[in-house]
Amino acid sequence: MKIEFKEEQKFTQWWLWLILLPIGLLPTIGIYKQIILGEPFGDKPMPDIGLIIFTIFIFSLLGLFKVMKLKTNIDNDKIEMSFFPFVKKTTKWTDMKKAEVINYGFVGGWGIRLRTKYGTVYNIKGNKGLAIELLNGKKYLIGTQKETEMYEIVKKACG
Known part of the structure:
Protein backbone atom coordinates (compact mmCIF):
# COMPACT_ATOMS: atom_id res chain seq x y z
CA MET A 1 0.00 0.00 0.00
CA LYS A 2 1.44 3.37 -1.05
CA ILE A 3 1.06 6.29 1.35
CA GLU A 4 1.56 9.78 0.02
CA PHE A 5 0.69 13.18 1.44
CA LYS A 6 1.93 16.58 0.27
CA GLU A 7 1.12 20.02 1.60
CA GLU A 8 2.64 23.45 1.17
CA GLN A 9 1.52 26.41 3.26
CA LYS A 10 2.47 30.09 3.05
CA PHE A 11 1.56 33.21 4.96
CA THR A 12 -1.42 34.22 2.80
CA GLN A 13 -3.71 35.58 5.51
CA TRP A 14 -5.11 38.92 4.25
CA TRP A 15 -5.18 40.41 7.75
CA LEU A 16 -1.49 39.63 8.28
CA TRP A 17 -0.53 41.47 5.10
CA LEU A 18 -2.87 44.30 6.09
CA ILE A 19 -0.65 44.70 9.17
CA LEU A 20 2.73 44.04 7.50
CA LEU A 21 2.49 46.19 4.37
CA PRO A 22 1.84 49.50 6.18
CA ILE A 23 4.93 48.77 8.29
CA GLY A 24 6.91 49.07 5.04
CA LEU A 25 5.20 52.37 4.28
CA LEU A 26 6.77 54.23 7.23
CA PRO A 27 10.44 53.90 6.21
CA THR A 28 9.48 54.51 2.57
CA ILE A 29 7.92 57.84 3.54
CA GLY A 30 10.98 58.59 5.68
CA ILE A 31 13.38 57.92 2.80
CA TYR A 32 11.29 60.07 0.44
CA LYS A 33 10.92 62.96 2.85
CA GLN A 34 14.39 63.01 4.41
CA ILE A 35 16.69 61.84 1.64
CA ILE A 36 14.88 62.86 -1.54
CA LEU A 37 13.20 66.08 -0.36
CA GLY A 38 15.89 66.92 2.20
CA GLU A 39 13.40 67.59 5.02
CA PRO A 40 13.89 65.96 8.44
CA PHE A 41 11.54 63.03 9.07
CA GLY A 42 10.05 63.40 12.55
CA ASP A 43 10.94 65.49 15.58
CA LYS A 44 14.20 63.64 16.19
CA PRO A 45 15.25 62.36 12.75
CA MET A 46 17.76 59.56 12.57
CA PRO A 47 20.82 59.97 10.36
CA ASP A 48 20.28 59.12 6.69
CA ILE A 49 22.40 55.97 6.95
CA GLY A 50 20.33 54.82 9.93
CA LEU A 51 17.14 55.39 7.96
CA ILE A 52 18.53 53.42 5.03
CA ILE A 53 19.58 50.51 7.29
CA PHE A 54 16.19 50.54 9.02
CA THR A 55 14.41 50.49 5.63
CA ILE A 56 16.54 47.57 4.42
CA PHE A 57 15.76 45.70 7.66
CA ILE A 58 11.99 46.28 7.36
CA PHE A 59 11.87 45.21 3.69
CA SER A 60 14.03 42.16 4.47
CA LEU A 61 11.53 41.20 7.17
CA LEU A 62 8.62 41.63 4.74
CA GLY A 63 10.51 39.57 2.15
CA LEU A 64 11.07 36.84 4.73
CA PHE A 65 7.32 36.59 5.37
CA LYS A 66 6.79 36.37 1.60
CA VAL A 67 9.23 33.46 1.09
CA MET A 68 8.56 31.46 4.27
CA LYS A 69 6.71 28.23 3.65
CA LEU A 70 5.90 25.04 5.48
CA LYS A 71 6.15 21.93 3.32
CA THR A 72 5.13 18.48 4.51
CA ASN A 73 5.68 15.24 2.59
CA ILE A 74 4.66 11.90 4.01
CA ASP A 75 5.29 8.49 2.45
CA ASN A 76 5.54 4.86 3.57
CA ASP A 77 8.95 5.34 5.17
CA LYS A 78 9.10 8.86 6.57
CA ILE A 79 7.74 12.31 7.25
CA GLU A 80 9.66 15.19 5.70
CA MET A 81 9.04 18.71 6.96
CA SER A 82 10.64 21.92 5.77
CA PHE A 83 10.00 25.35 7.27
CA PHE A 84 11.89 27.31 4.63
CA PRO A 85 14.36 28.98 5.11
CA PHE A 86 14.96 27.81 8.69
CA VAL A 87 14.47 24.08 9.31
CA LYS A 88 14.37 20.80 7.42
CA LYS A 89 13.55 17.53 9.21
CA THR A 90 13.13 13.95 8.12
CA THR A 91 11.70 11.44 10.57
CA LYS A 92 11.31 7.75 9.81
CA TRP A 93 8.13 6.03 11.01
CA THR A 94 10.35 3.51 12.81
CA ASP A 95 11.83 6.34 14.94
CA MET A 96 8.40 7.44 16.21
CA LYS A 97 6.75 6.41 19.42
CA LYS A 98 3.49 8.20 18.53
CA ALA A 99 2.02 10.33 15.76
CA GLU A 100 -1.45 11.81 15.85
CA VAL A 101 -3.40 14.63 14.24
CA ILE A 102 -4.64 16.99 16.94
CA ASN A 103 -6.19 20.38 17.59
CA TYR A 104 -3.35 22.11 19.43
CA GLY A 105 -5.20 25.36 20.12
CA PHE A 106 -3.19 28.57 20.23
CA VAL A 107 0.53 28.28 20.99
CA GLY A 108 1.39 31.98 21.12
CA GLY A 109 1.40 32.75 17.42
CA TRP A 110 2.50 31.28 14.13
CA GLY A 111 5.89 30.40 12.76
CA ILE A 112 8.25 28.36 14.91
CA ARG A 113 7.29 28.07 18.57
CA LEU A 114 9.82 26.57 20.95
CA ARG A 115 9.27 24.76 24.25
CA THR A 116 5.54 24.17 24.04
CA LYS A 117 3.88 21.09 25.52
CA TYR A 118 4.09 19.65 21.98
CA GLY A 119 7.81 20.34 21.71
CA THR A 120 8.69 22.65 18.82
CA VAL A 121 5.65 23.72 16.81
CA TYR A 122 5.99 24.58 13.13
CA ASN A 123 2.86 26.29 11.85
CA ILE A 124 1.68 28.89 9.37
CA LYS A 125 -1.98 29.23 10.27
CA GLY A 126 -4.78 27.42 12.01
CA ASN A 127 -4.69 25.12 15.03
CA TYR A 140 7.47 18.32 17.55
CA LEU A 141 4.32 19.33 15.74
CA ILE A 142 3.70 20.17 12.08
CA GLY A 143 0.70 22.40 11.36
CA THR A 144 -1.73 21.41 8.61
CA GLN A 145 -4.65 22.81 6.68
CA LYS A 146 -5.48 19.29 5.42
CA GLU A 147 -6.46 17.77 8.75
CA THR A 148 -8.74 15.01 7.41
CA GLU A 149 -6.35 13.90 4.67
CA MET A 150 -3.40 13.89 7.09
CA TYR A 151 -5.43 11.93 9.67
CA GLU A 152 -6.17 9.20 7.09
CA ILE A 153 -2.51 8.97 6.06
CA VAL A 154 -1.29 8.73 9.67
CA LYS A 155 -3.95 6.11 10.42
CA LYS A 156 -2.72 3.99 7.50
CA ALA A 157 0.94 4.44 8.44
CA CYS A 158 0.46 3.67 12.14
CA GLY A 159 -1.93 0.86 11.25
Missing part, protein backbone atom coordinates in the same frame (compact mmCIF):
# COMPACT_ATOMS: atom_id res chain seq x y z
CA LYS A 128 -4.54 21.57 13.62
CA GLY A 129 -1.38 19.57 13.22
CA LEU A 130 0.53 16.33 13.36
CA ALA A 131 1.98 15.84 16.85
CA ILE A 132 5.00 13.54 16.76
CA GLU A 133 6.76 11.94 19.71
CA LEU A 134 10.03 10.21 18.95
CA LEU A 135 11.38 7.10 20.65
CA ASN A 136 14.02 9.29 22.35
CA GLY A 137 11.25 11.39 23.97
CA LYS A 138 11.63 14.48 21.79
CA LYS A 139 8.45 16.01 20.37
Whole structure:
Protein backbone atom coordinates (compact mmCIF):
# COMPACT_ATOMS: atom_id res chain seq x y z
CA MET A 1 0.00 0.00 0.00
CA LYS A 2 1.44 3.37 -1.05
CA ILE A 3 1.06 6.29 1.35
CA GLU A 4 1.56 9.78 0.02
CA PHE A 5 0.69 13.18 1.44
CA LYS A 6 1.93 16.58 0.27
CA GLU A 7 1.12 20.02 1.60
CA GLU A 8 2.64 23.45 1.17
CA GLN A 9 1.52 26.41 3.26
CA LYS A 10 2.47 30.09 3.05
CA PHE A 11 1.56 33.21 4.96
CA THR A 12 -1.42 34.22 2.80
CA GLN A 13 -3.71 35.58 5.51
CA TRP A 14 -5.11 38.92 4.25
CA TRP A 15 -5.18 40.41 7.75
CA LEU A 16 -1.49 39.63 8.28
CA TRP A 17 -0.53 41.47 5.10
CA LEU A 18 -2.87 44.30 6.09
CA ILE A 19 -0.65 44.70 9.17
CA LEU A 20 2.73 44.04 7.50
CA LEU A 21 2.49 46.19 4.37
CA PRO A 22 1.84 49.50 6.18
CA ILE A 23 4.93 48.77 8.29
CA GLY A 24 6.91 49.07 5.04
CA LEU A 25 5.20 52.37 4.28
CA LEU A 26 6.77 54.23 7.23
CA PRO A 27 10.44 53.90 6.21
CA THR A 28 9.48 54.51 2.57
CA ILE A 29 7.92 57.84 3.54
CA GLY A 30 10.98 58.59 5.68
CA ILE A 31 13.38 57.92 2.80
CA TYR A 32 11.29 60.07 0.44
CA LYS A 33 10.92 62.96 2.85
CA GLN A 34 14.39 63.01 4.41
CA ILE A 35 16.69 61.84 1.64
CA ILE A 36 14.88 62.86 -1.54
CA LEU A 37 13.20 66.08 -0.36
CA GLY A 38 15.89 66.92 2.20
CA GLU A 39 13.40 67.59 5.02
CA PRO A 40 13.89 65.96 8.44
CA PHE A 41 11.54 63.03 9.07
CA GLY A 42 10.05 63.40 12.55
CA ASP A 43 10.94 65.49 15.58
CA LYS A 44 14.20 63.64 16.19
CA PRO A 45 15.25 62.36 12.75
CA MET A 46 17.76 59.56 12.57
CA PRO A 47 20.82 59.97 10.36
CA ASP A 48 20.28 59.12 6.69
CA ILE A 49 22.40 55.97 6.95
CA GLY A 50 20.33 54.82 9.93
CA LEU A 51 17.14 55.39 7.96
CA ILE A 52 18.53 53.42 5.03
CA ILE A 53 19.58 50.51 7.29
CA PHE A 54 16.19 50.54 9.02
CA THR A 55 14.41 50.49 5.63
CA ILE A 56 16.54 47.57 4.42
CA PHE A 57 15.76 45.70 7.66
CA ILE A 58 11.99 46.28 7.36
CA PHE A 59 11.87 45.21 3.69
CA SER A 60 14.03 42.16 4.47
CA LEU A 61 11.53 41.20 7.17
CA LEU A 62 8.62 41.63 4.74
CA GLY A 63 10.51 39.57 2.15
CA LEU A 64 11.07 36.84 4.73
CA PHE A 65 7.32 36.59 5.37
CA LYS A 66 6.79 36.37 1.60
CA VAL A 67 9.23 33.46 1.09
CA MET A 68 8.56 31.46 4.27
CA LYS A 69 6.71 28.23 3.65
CA LEU A 70 5.90 25.04 5.48
CA LYS A 71 6.15 21.93 3.32
CA THR A 72 5.13 18.48 4.51
CA ASN A 73 5.68 15.24 2.59
CA ILE A 74 4.66 11.90 4.01
CA ASP A 75 5.29 8.49 2.45
CA ASN A 76 5.54 4.86 3.57
CA ASP A 77 8.95 5.34 5.17
CA LYS A 78 9.10 8.86 6.57
CA ILE A 79 7.74 12.31 7.25
CA GLU A 80 9.66 15.19 5.70
CA MET A 81 9.04 18.71 6.96
CA SER A 82 10.64 21.92 5.77
CA PHE A 83 10.00 25.35 7.27
CA PHE A 84 11.89 27.31 4.63
CA PRO A 85 14.36 28.98 5.11
CA PHE A 86 14.96 27.81 8.69
CA VAL A 87 14.47 24.08 9.31
CA LYS A 88 14.37 20.80 7.42
CA LYS A 89 13.55 17.53 9.21
CA THR A 90 13.13 13.95 8.12
CA THR A 91 11.70 11.44 10.57
CA LYS A 92 11.31 7.75 9.81
CA TRP A 93 8.13 6.03 11.01
CA THR A 94 10.35 3.51 12.81
CA ASP A 95 11.83 6.34 14.94
CA MET A 96 8.40 7.44 16.21
CA LYS A 97 6.75 6.41 19.42
CA LYS A 98 3.49 8.20 18.53
CA ALA A 99 2.02 10.33 15.76
CA GLU A 100 -1.45 11.81 15.85
CA VAL A 101 -3.40 14.63 14.24
CA ILE A 102 -4.64 16.99 16.94
CA ASN A 103 -6.19 20.38 17.59
CA TYR A 104 -3.35 22.11 19.43
CA GLY A 105 -5.20 25.36 20.12
CA PHE A 106 -3.19 28.57 20.23
CA VAL A 107 0.53 28.28 20.99
CA GLY A 108 1.39 31.98 21.12
CA GLY A 109 1.40 32.75 17.42
CA TRP A 110 2.50 31.28 14.13
CA GLY A 111 5.89 30.40 12.76
CA ILE A 112 8.25 28.36 14.91
CA ARG A 113 7.29 28.07 18.57
CA LEU A 114 9.82 26.57 20.95
CA ARG A 115 9.27 24.76 24.25
CA THR A 116 5.54 24.17 24.04
CA LYS A 117 3.88 21.09 25.52
CA TYR A 118 4.09 19.65 21.98
CA GLY A 119 7.81 20.34 21.71
CA THR A 120 8.69 22.65 18.82
CA VAL A 121 5.65 23.72 16.81
CA TYR A 122 5.99 24.58 13.13
CA ASN A 123 2.86 26.29 11.85
CA ILE A 124 1.68 28.89 9.37
CA LYS A 125 -1.98 29.23 10.27
CA GLY A 126 -4.78 27.42 12.01
CA ASN A 127 -4.69 25.12 15.03
CA LYS A 128 -4.54 21.57 13.62
CA GLY A 129 -1.38 19.57 13.22
CA LEU A 130 0.53 16.33 13.36
CA ALA A 131 1.98 15.84 16.85
CA ILE A 132 5.00 13.54 16.76
CA GLU A 133 6.76 11.94 19.71
CA LEU A 134 10.03 10.21 18.95
CA LEU A 135 11.38 7.10 20.65
CA ASN A 136 14.02 9.29 22.35
CA GLY A 137 11.25 11.39 23.97
CA LYS A 138 11.63 14.48 21.79
CA LYS A 139 8.45 16.01 20.37
CA TYR A 140 7.47 18.32 17.55
CA LEU A 141 4.32 19.33 15.74
CA ILE A 142 3.70 20.17 12.08
CA GLY A 143 0.70 22.40 11.36
CA THR A 144 -1.73 21.41 8.61
CA GLN A 145 -4.65 22.81 6.68
CA LYS A 146 -5.48 19.29 5.42
CA GLU A 147 -6.46 17.77 8.75
CA THR A 148 -8.74 15.01 7.41
CA GLU A 149 -6.35 13.90 4.67
CA MET A 150 -3.40 13.89 7.09
CA TYR A 151 -5.43 11.93 9.67
CA GLU A 152 -6.17 9.20 7.09
CA ILE A 153 -2.51 8.97 6.06
CA VAL A 154 -1.29 8.73 9.67
CA LYS A 155 -3.95 6.11 10.42
CA LYS A 156 -2.72 3.99 7.50
CA ALA A 157 0.94 4.44 8.44
CA CYS A 158 0.46 3.67 12.14
CA GLY A 159 -1.93 0.86 11.25
